[in-house]
Amino acid sequence: MVWDVLNVIGTIAFAMSGAVVALEVKYDIMGAYVLGLITAFGGGAIRNLLTGIPIIELWQQTTLFIVALITISIVILLPSSAVQLLTKWSIFDSIGLSAFAVQGAMYAQSIDLPLFAVMFSAAITGAGGGMIRDVLAQRKPIVLRDEVYLLWAIFAGFILGLDWLSKSYHFYILFTVTLILRGISHHYSWRLPIKSIQKQ
Template identity: 55%
Template sequence: MNIQMDMDIFTVFSIIGTIAFAVSGAIVAMEEEYDILGVYVLGLVTAFGGGVIRNLLIGVPIPTIWTQGMLLKTAVIAMTIAFILPVKWLKTWKKSEAFFDAIGLSAFAIQGALYAAGKYPLSAVMVAAMLTGIGGGMIRDVLAGRKPLVLRDEIYAVWALAAGAVISLGWFHTPAQLLILFVIVIIFRMLSVHYSWRLPRRSLKYALAQSIFHADEEKRAAAASAIQEQEEVERKQND
């Protein structure tokens, strides 16, 4: 299905996502006590990493990132402001971290879907939306030595996939509809956080611990049984 991309709304989502994720990366870098260079590196990786991964997937030349001068400047300004803000302001931001992360996820998921819609099939648009929405955050967490949020926490990537699907199907394509979708994705992401909605998981670590515990119980039971038998034999001998 051909979807005419409105460049104005595309730019709006690009700016929103860039600011949200650049600040997110900068805050994580400061939490890990990186120097100012580390703050800028982690912020830029978070803001642009997802787009680079998406471009690799759909065959767009990587150097196109260097043509996004306005977004690069926007990211640098956002990170600089975050770096010089008073600590108490940053602590306030930290309390709302999930909300700002949801803004970045929603904006970049829609931006990634718009980038691929009309050129690629449904599955490719969904993956483009997901990778644009979560790729930068995954790289950020890995560089910061953390387990990627998207792989272990509340439902996250699913909402990016859903955004890609409805855009590819043409259900949301006008600027007004895309803004509504932007809000919907944020709401569902925040509901996931509030109610701890999670995808099914299995913990091999827990299963292994259980098996060791049961094995120890069996050993203790066998030892107790052997002691009891020995006492019974000694009692008979004494009689």
């Protein structure tokens, strides 16, 4: 049940995030659908490929595809002022990251992968779709910039990989904590250290 709920939450959030980015960079309607779907399913597809899960698993998520398409359509139909409001706090990106980080970690744990693999699965599921979206939108991927983003997905994977969680509500608490940490770091503009090389 937790798996399905997080799947739906992450799909809606990232489908909306991808569609909004497409509208921001002035892509057409098809571009909005492409970016929305890639953001929603890209991270899970990469995770499956890297953990040996057949790609056909992706195409068996008919309900989630329908949910994503409806979500993207709603974003397209919203007035521009409403779309701009949706982007103000980066909330959907944060929700998608948190939901898919926990879900990705749960997936890796269910097939008995070691701790580092659980952390990697959380990171790539939570951030992979957004990375592909940003590249297609010709933007620097948010996950590779100095903003604290990927760290929270790794944190969720670490907590889950330690086998500390057993009850259903534990996973929802982890999702909420990850979301709050991401929200706080975004609000206060927390940054990771940067080392740059100056050209001579």
